[in-house]
Amino acid sequence: MMSTTPYLEYRDITAGYNGTEVVSQVSFAVCKGQRWGVLGRNGAGKSTTLAAAVGLSQLQAGEILLNGRDIGSTPIFQRSRSGLGFVPQGRDIFPSLSVEENILVAAKNGNASEALDMAYTMFPRLKERRNNGGTQLSGGEQQMLSIARAIVTKPQVLLLDEPLEGLAPKVRQELMASITDMIDELGLACVLVEQYVDVILDFSQHVLVLESGRPVYTGPTEDLRRDHQDIIENAIGLRKL
Ligand SMILES: Nc1ncnc2c1ncn2[C@@H]1O[C@H](COP(=O)(O)OP(=O)(O)OP(=O)(O)O)[C@@H](O)[C@H]1O
Ligand SMILES: [Mg+2]
Secondary structure (H helix, E strand, C coil), X not given: CCCCCCCEEEEEEEEEECCEEEEEEEEEEECCCCEEEEECCCCCCHHHHHHHHHCCCEEEEEEEEXXXXXXXXXXXXXXXXXXXXEECCCCCCCCCCEHHHHHHHHHCCXXXXXXXXXXXXXCHHHHHCCCCEHHHCCHHHHHHHHHHHHHCCCCCEEEEECCCCCCCHHHHHHHHHHHHHHHHHHCCEEEEECCCHHHHHXXXXXXXXXXXXXXXXXXXXXXXXXHCHHHHHHHCCCCCC
């Protein structure tokens, strides 16, 4: 039987900061077109887990592979060139630059008009605001810009860390709809971290649930929903979208 190499694979990793361990025993593999969700309470280690792939937390044991290659010692900038897109928690934009400039900085040496086209097709709102400065955007628009900046690097796998954080309920729903459309349209593989359980259960085919830095569930969303209501309720402070 032919097996396909996952785009991104965590193999029994331990990660943390300055020698202190935050998460361990995490293993999962994101294949082409797959959508993974990561759930867990504040401080459970969700961001640290994503950051380990990007190189922003310390990988202390285990391996992370991008397209089958161990990226443990790959410099951060090369990881993004190799197809890893990352939207960090909080809004990763330059407040003093316009929307357009923010997108172009992210696209770097790529085709500028292609990058702007791509960003504005995904988020028409950004086109309307293209000359606005970063600080003149609403929270939802800032988040769109942050996502657009990751998208124009043409990732194979997109890591999204709590894109809905701090947004009003209606804005959360709109942004989540845009994110889902975008991921479908681009056929991206994706890892979404959110504290909104319903969002993760609707969006993801596979889920990793973390509790105090340890996985308490790694597998299909369907099975989690059907057989493990206890995990959903215990591990997660239930938040509704
Ligand atoms: N840069 C850092 N240096 C040292 N410790 C950190 C750092 N970032 C996070 N930690 C610690 O690691 C633990 C897990 O944090 P992490 O940010 O991964 O949790 P999280 O699940 O993303 O939480 P939240 O839902 O609040 O974003 C926390 O105890 C936190 O204090
Ligand atoms: Mg976090």
